[in-house]
Amino acid sequence: MVKIITVIPVRNDAWCIENAICSAVKWSDYVFVADDNSDDGSHDIYKRLEVQYKNLNIIYSRPKLDFNTPDLRNYYLELARSIDGSNIIFEMHADEVISAEFLKPGARERFIASMDIGSAVMMPWVNLWKSTFYYRDDQSVWSNNYSWFAFRDDRKVQFKGPVFHGPRAPESFLDNKIIVNFACVMHYQFVNFSMERSKQALYQVFEKNHFPNKNVEYINKIYACAFDERKVKLSKLKEKHFKPWLDMNLKIDMEYSEGQYNWRDTEVLKNFEKYGTYKYKNLNIWYINWEKKRKEAILLKLEGVPSDVIVDPRGLSDKLSHWFLMKYQFYPFWRLNFYKLLGEKVAEKVRNKYL
Numbered sequence: 001m002v003k004i005i006t007v008i009p010v011r012n013d014a015w016c017i018e019n020a021i022c023s024a025v026k027w028s029d030y031v032f033v034a035d036d037n038s039d040d041g042s043h044d045i046y047k048r049l050e051v052q053y054k055n056l057n058i059i060y061s062r063p064k065l066d067f068n069t070p071d072l073r074n075y076y077l078e079l080a081r082s083i084d085g086s087n088i089i090f091e092m093h094a095d096e097v098i099s100a101e102f103l104k105p106g107a108r109e110r111f112i113a114s115m116d117i118g119s120a121v122m123m124p125w126v127n128l129w130k131s132t133f134y135y136r137d138d139q140s141v142w143s144n145n146y147s148w149f150a151f152r153d154d155r156k157v158q159f160k161g162p163v164f165h166g167p168r169a170p171e172s173f174l175d176n177k178i179i180v181n182f183a184c185v186m187h188y189q190f191v192n193f194s195m196e197r198s199k200q201a202l203y204q205v206f207e208k209n210h211f212p213n214k215n216v217e218y219i220n221k222i223y224a225c226a227f228d229e230r231k232v233k234l235s236k237l238k239e240k241h242f243k244p245w246l247d248m249n250l251k252i253d254m255e256y257s258e259g260q261y262n263w264r265d266t267e268v269l270k271n272f273e274k275y276g277t278y279k280y281k282n283l284n285i286w287y288i289n290w291e292k293k294r295k296e297a298i299l300l301k302l303e304g305v306p307s308d309v310i311v312d313p314r315g316l317s318d319k320l321s322h323w324f325l326m327k328y329q330f331y332p333f334w335r336l337n338f339y340k341l342l343g344e345k346v347a348e349k350v351r352n353k354y355l
Helices: 019-026 041-053 071-080 108-115 193-210 216-226 239-247 263-275 289-301 316-330 336-354
Strands: 004-010 030-035 054-057 088-091 096-098 120-127 133-135 145-152 178-179 186-189 235-236
Touching: 004 019, 004 071, 019 030, 019 041, 019 096, 030 071, 041 054, 071 088, 120 133, 120 263, 193 216, 193 263, 216 316, 216 336, 263 289
Parallel strands: 004 030, 004 088, 030 054, 120 178, 120 186
Antiparallel strands: 088 145, 096 186, 120 145, 133 235
């Protein structure tokens, strides 16, 4: 019998992980939570839930693996393969909950029957926006999206590409695509807005550290879409997707105040302490008041954060380019790095044409 196995990678997501787990155990045969040494109280949640749910498996301290390699997703794959069979493997994130439509009689069975070995699943990825009941429904990249969420395993395939921004299904399965429309995946990232803003900053610091030769204007442009509020249009989420979860006492209607300190702030501050702020002066991360964050970290007695006052290291050109990019979603055309990037892209097109 084909089983549904869900893997949930986690690090310090106590604010949302209970919802992710308590929903996944309802439609999955097995759930594996792979925790990256969380220290925010997540472990207390796991201990309580693993007594309640027999199909829940917690890995409290998964191995440290590089996001720039496929090793982490192949580790998740091996967890899922501890269960016999060519099963359907989902990767759900801690801030995601699948539509309650998946719980309807026969829905799970139809889904399983539609999946051939070697196929991969795309589903609507609904980005809730500053509210648990409204989602982006406009021309932005956060609207009308589909994303990879699952695949039917052949027990041989391996992931080839990096975890960071990589698909959640093996690359060799992507051509055998199955689109599932009867249910969506609700994404709560933008409901906890302060956490989301810190996440964008940490991702950009990650890019700068791991890809030092990547054009900084390109890095900034990749993440600028998170700030795109030019023509925001919201639509109300249909009750059929979330109300049954509320009836089961999932706390998916929580509200979060802005400006809360979180673990991603600590990681950015640690990078400032290790490398200095000047290394990151061109990155569009200064929408956050890092001196305020530093003071909060000291009050919390956190280690590894700067002892010196943090001053915004940007010059006028940097400040203007970051403002321009966030407001208009265009590269700052007056910047030298923009023309370097333009040259790189032209050269890349020429190489691809003649190779």
